[in-house]
Amino acid sequence: MTTSHENHNTAPAPSPQNIYDDPRFFEGYRTLREQDTGLNGALEIPAMRGLLPDLRGRAVLDLGCGFGDFARHARAQGADRVTALDVSANMIEAARALTHDPAITYLHASIEDCVTAQAAFDLVVSSLALHYIADYPAVVRRVFDSLKPGGTFIFSVEHPLQTAHPVGWVRDAEGNKLHWPPDH
């Protein structure tokens, strides 16, 4: 999973944000994934993979593909072709370096602005990326348009408490706790 230190600023995130092209953040995340010290391997990857349909012969789209692990997994499971995109140039460069498969296409593009073919995919997957998106309904519409009829959309997001804006308790004038805002 992502580390929580990405949230430790108070400025509103630009849209689309691109924290993975911050060299320090990117190296921290790469280390976390290489050393498997996050919860990805323990929780998220098994949960997501347990939801997958039969991938043989399928056309797959991965939104926020990171290092391309899922794209390669999908091909290993028999997917016909995989399109995988990420807003981070660092991520796309690393994914391309790790992949030698002409049936995987990596796009340096944001989920918000990417142009994908209509009704072209059997499966759209997004692991731990959609919590970065401000306009969730627009993404879902885009995903729907990119899926063939009867296609599947599987995604995970970080729990709102993980991404909570670090304001802490909001209090009234007397100092009584009112609430702890879970987002911006």
Ligand SMILES: C[S@@+](CC[C@H](N)C(=O)[O-])C[C@H]1O[C@@H](n2cnc3c(N)ncnc32)[C@H](O)[C@@H]1O
């Ligand atoms: C926690 S990583 C997960 C990477 C990969 N899905 C995985 O599970 O290994 C989140 C990824 O989403 C990408 N991302 C975040 N916001 C994005 C956006 N608006 N458009 C495309 N990619 C985005 C980041 O650059 C990063 O690679």
